Amino acid sequence: MFQRFWSIAKVSFLETVRQPIYGVLLITTAILMMMNVSLAAFTLEDDDKLLLDLGLSTLLLSGLFLAAFSAAGVLSREIENRTAVTVISKPVSRPLFMLGKFMGLSGAILLAQYLGLLMFILCQRHGVLQNTRDPWDMPVIVFGFGSVIGGLLAAAFANYFYGKDFPLSALTLVTPLLTVSVIVVGFFSEKWEVIHFGDNYVGGQVIIAAFFVLLINLMLEAVATAASTRCGQLATLLICVVFLGTAIVSDYTFGQREGLSSALYHVTPNVGPLWIVDGLTGASQEGFVPFSYVGWATLYALLITAGVLSIGVALFQRREVG
Structure with a gap:
């Protein structure tokens, strides 16, 4: 069973990274990361914080579009083209097939997020040029x-x-x-002087913030995989956008009310605790994120991911693929 699972995951990974949209989004992410360095200069103050906000937001949007388009290309297209039935007709269960697809897609998105993180670190290291006389890094x-x-x-x-x-x-x-x-x-x-490693790099709290963005994208990937069992590319993207928007405003909309709003707050996914960029200033560590918080946040994201995937498996079980 595990051999079939990893075979499906490997094929799914290769299919994802070979899609033209995958390369286009990687290039777009790199261009936006470089543009953020210039865009953050158009502020009266707090330009470093704006650069941090723009960088993490770019990672989030990159993961959103990658999840939606890649999931639709890997799973939805196979169902529509009737190629999924070739695998399912063999001794491969539908849950195993879908989870294998999700694992391969996860690997591809993790690779894209890792490359985006490296570019984010370099752009943060370069920093914002306050005026034309500031030297390039x-x-x-x-x-x-x-x-x-x-x-x-x-x-x-x-x-x-x-x-x-x-x-x-x-x-x-x-x-x-x-x-x-x-x-x-x-x-x-910046002047090619040898320094201690990492003196001019972002702090560990910024890396934790980027890790939380990865967790948000993991949930979006689960939503995209579940939606692609029934929907096409555009509908999958729309569902992901609605999910992300609802999860972002969950605290503001439902968190401070009672009755029905309180019940909705407890059943609505909430990414507010995962977006910690507001507690950071530039590349410094204004606040400290304890490891216990990181652990609980990771567990919460994994539970949401598992729950959404369970819904996706249930939807896929009754989907006609032949």
Whole structure:
């Protein structure tokens, strides 16, 4: 059973990363991360905090669109094209098939979020240029751009001369190169002076905030997977947007009332506790997030994910695929 599960997950992962929309969203995320550095300068103050807000919001929106479009492409399209029945007709149960698809999709989105996090760290390290006389952070530009462009050129070379799959080759090359670049940049200042590793990087609390964004995207991925068992691409995206919007305003709408509102508050998913960016200022640690809070928040997100997936399995059980 586990062998079939991992086979489905592997195929789902490869299908997801090979979709054109996956690469388009990765490139869009990178461009938006770089644009955030300039956009955050249009403030009278708190530009570092705005850069942090924009960076985490970019990660959240990237995960939202990746979850909706990828889930629809991996699961909904297979159901509509009647290719899912080929697998289900074999000794593979529907819950196993759907969970395998979810696991493969999770791996692809986790990889995209990891790459987005690396770009987020580099952009936070570069910081906002207050005026035209402020120097550019050359280590970030040299190593950041160099790793991405070098990986893409190498993938294009392998694709042209050896027939390798370009999206998969690009991810295989860019991911370790960008990781090494982030590590190397941590040892240099803006003026190429050797410093203690990580002195100019974001604090650990910012990484925790990015981890919470990943948990939100995990819930959105479960919603997208469940919705794609019955809906197409556009409807899946709409359901994900409604879910995220409801979860964001849950505290404000239902949290301070009684009666029916109180009951709705307890059954409505709430991502407010996972969005801790308001307690952070720039790259510093204004507040401290205890590990117990991280543990409970992670458990809450996993329970919501499991509950939504259970609904998706129930919907898929009665879906005609043949």
